[in-house]
Amino acid sequence: MSVKPNPVVFIHGLWLHATSWNPWVEHFQRAGYEASAPGWPGVPDTVLEARAHPETIADHGIDDVIEHYTAALASLPAAPILVGHSFGGMIAEKLLGLDLAAAAVAIDAAQIKGVLPLPLSALHSTLPVFRNPANKHRAVSLTPEQFRYGFGNAVTPGESDQLHDQWAIPAPGRPLFEAAAANFSLHSPAAVNTHNDHRGPLLLVMGGQDRTVPEAITTATLKQYRHSSAVTELLEFEDRGHSLTIDHGWTEVADAVLVWLDKHGL
Structure with a gap:
């Protein structure tokens, strides 16, 4: 099988380690893509290390993450296809708007x-x-119960707890505070160039049962792109929650992404 011209870079979000993308990396490699999943700045190489050293993760904001991935993308042989989940999805949108993908x-x-x-x-x-303003400068962990509410509500409690045990790590609070203040900040790091007519295609994927990023947020995001002539499409998995990239049904989502990429000749 010949290798596809554009490599794929997976970008994780808050509370999940980069290695949670490993099944996707292997799946996309089998489909002919060069694929990788670099972690956020300060995130150690393993889940156990990340849990043991939350201080290395703390206090990294959106601009830090953008700078980190911009440097990583610059070393690639061609413009990449970005696949991001949760805050990683927002980072992917921002990098696409900057014509870096x-x-x-x-x-x-x-x-x-x-x-x-x-x-x-x-x-x-x-x-x-958000319950403690000091968390802006800290890395915060989720309990299994909190993970079940925000990630695992559409799977069994047992599967949710297993996913938490396998992939969950502390997350920096700064990006959440920055996103929360975005509409009150003239130069917010959460701003994305949604008017770019020359960028590559964008697919927004939403889980209909997602509590962390409910469909109202994704459909409102789609409207932000209405003034761009570039391809922007929406795909919904009605019965899926925020864990849709890591739970037992992840291949359904991954295969849908592969079909979409093929549709656009990528």
Whole structure:
């Protein structure tokens, strides 16, 4: 099988380690893509190390993450296809808007500047961070119960607890505080160039049962792109929650992404 011209880079979000993308990396490699999943700045190489050293993860904001991935993408032989989940989806959107990628897939992506809906379930999912203003400069972990609410509500409690044990790590609070203040900040790091007519295609994917990024946020994100002539499409998995990239049904999502890439000749 010949290797596809554009490599694929997977970008994780808050509370999941980069290695949670390993099954996707292997799946895309079998489909002919060069694929990788670099972690956020400060995130150690393993889940256990990340849990043992939350201080290395703490206090990295959106701009730090963008700078980190911009440097990583610069070393690639061709413009990459970005696949991001949650805050990783928002990072993928931002990098695509900066013309640093050939295409992007944003799965249950965190809200960008201009998105106004804030459903109560989303607020509840992020309460472990927002309950203490000092968490802006810390890395915060989720308990299994909190993970079940925000990630694993569409799978069995047993599977949710297994996913938490396998992949969950502390997450920096700063990006959440930055996103929450985005619509009150003139130069918010959560701003995305949604008017770019020359960028590559974008696929927004949403889980219909997602509590952390409810569909109201994703549909409002889609509206932010209405003034761009570039391809922007939406795909919904009605019965899936925020764990859709890591739970037992991840291959359904991954295969849908591969079909979409093939449709656009990527």
